[in-house]
Amino acid sequence: MATTTLTENSPRKNPLAPDMEEWDEFLKGRYQEGKSEEEFRQYDKEANPDVAEFYRLNHGNQCLDYVLSKEKTYFGLDKGDKSLWEAAEFLNTLVDDSDPDTDLSQMEHLLQTSEAIRADGHPRWFVLTGFVHDLGKVLCLYGEPQWGVVGDTFPVGCAFSEHIVFPEYFAKNPDLHHPVYSTEYGIYEPHCGLDKVHMSFGHDGYIYEVMKNYLPIEALYMLRYHSFYPAHKHGAYQHLMNEEDVDMFRWVNEFNKYDLYSKGHAKPKLAELKPYYDDLFAEFFPAKIAW
Numbered sequence: 001m002a003t004t005t006l007t008e009n010s011p012r013k014n015p016l017a018p019d020m021e022e023w024d025e026f027l028k029g030r031y032q033e034g035k036s037e038e039e040f041r042q043y044d045k046e047a048n049p050d051v052a053e054f055y056r057l058n059h060g061n062q063c064l065d066y067v068l069s070k071e072k073t074y075f076g077l078d079k080g081d082k083s084l085w086e087a088a089e090f091l092n093t094l095v096d097d098s099d100p101d102t103d104l105s106q107m108e109h110l111l112q113t114s115e116a117i118r119a120d121g122h123p124r125w126f127v128l129t130g131f132v133h134d135l136g137k138v139l140c141l142y143g144e145p146q147w148g149v150v151g152d153t154f155p156v157g158c159a160f161s162e163h164i165v166f167p168e169y170f171a172k173n174p175d176l177h178h179p180v181y182s183t184e185y186g187i188y189e190p191h192c193g194l195d196k197v198h199m200s201f202g203h204d205g206y207i208y209e210v211m212k213n214y215l216p217i218e219a220l221y222m223l224r225y226h227s228f229y230p231a232h233k234h235g236a237y238q239h240l241m242n243e244e245d246v247d248m249f250r251w252v253n254e255f256n257k258y259d260l261y262s263k264g265h266a267k268p269k270l271a272e273l274k275p276y277y278d279d280l281f282a283e284f285f286p287a288k289i290a291w
């Protein structure tokens with residue numbers, strides 16, 4: 001990742017790579033089986049300077065005003081109609097060919113995730129969720145900077161949890177000392193439910209908006225919260241959750257293991273898999289949907 005300043009907003013020429021992969025690897029390292037909460041917190045800035053810089057930008061810029069303006073730009077879904085294959089092929093234009101260790105395309109990550117879910121005998125909507133879960137990364141192609149597309153997500157408009165990775169980088173966030181946004185509940189009511197909460201902006205929230213009229217609620221939870229590691233790995237933000245959230249987070253956790261650990265299995269063969277996915281898409285979606 002190139003060294004950038006806190007205010008830099010411009011996308012890089014090839015904004016997904018190799019940094020997107022680097023972030024994925026960092027996540028896997030953080031949540032290796034058996035790693036304690038304490039080890040997680042000490043996750044090393046010196047050993048991961050690019051990732052640390054990524055989080056410095058993310059935590060410094062993701063404030064309530066920023067999130068509201070991005071929601072306004074993207075949640076109206078006026079960026080054109082596309083089929084799922086078209087969206088996946090569009091995302092694939094960001095394949096990194098400069099990094100010899102990561103020869104998996106974005107499409108292959110989606111298919112590996114969905115195929116791992118399918119191999120475990122899960123329902124068709126769950127397989128489909130695996131395929132679509134990262135399609136929101138097309139935000140990079142709309143010109144959003146990486147720190148505004150990937151990375152852990154967290155609520156804005158209330159206090160930042162200490163369970164968010166590199167919490168010290170919130171020092172530059174304009175909401176940190178806001179009289180309301182810095183309080184435990186901020187602009188929210190106790191146990192108001194996460195659907196009332198504005199999450200930091202990224203590919204999760206965007207794909208949730210694109211998919212919300214088509215997929216079951218369990219799938220929508222997986223999509224909207226799949227990078228909400230402070231909650232699903234560390235139990236943070238229970239004070240904003242309602243009973244449905246608590247119940248549904250079982251599904252978020254179930255999904256997460258496929259997202260983190262399905263990489264590295266055999267490369268999926270698109271030509272062989274295509275008929276299955278054509279049927280699957282047709283079962284849940286019209287030919288094209290709004291993005």
Ligand SMILES: [Fe+2]
Pocket residue numbers: 133134203226227
């Ligand atoms: Fe993701």
Ligand SMILES: [Fe+2]
Pocket residue numbers: 109133134259
């Ligand atoms: Fe993913």
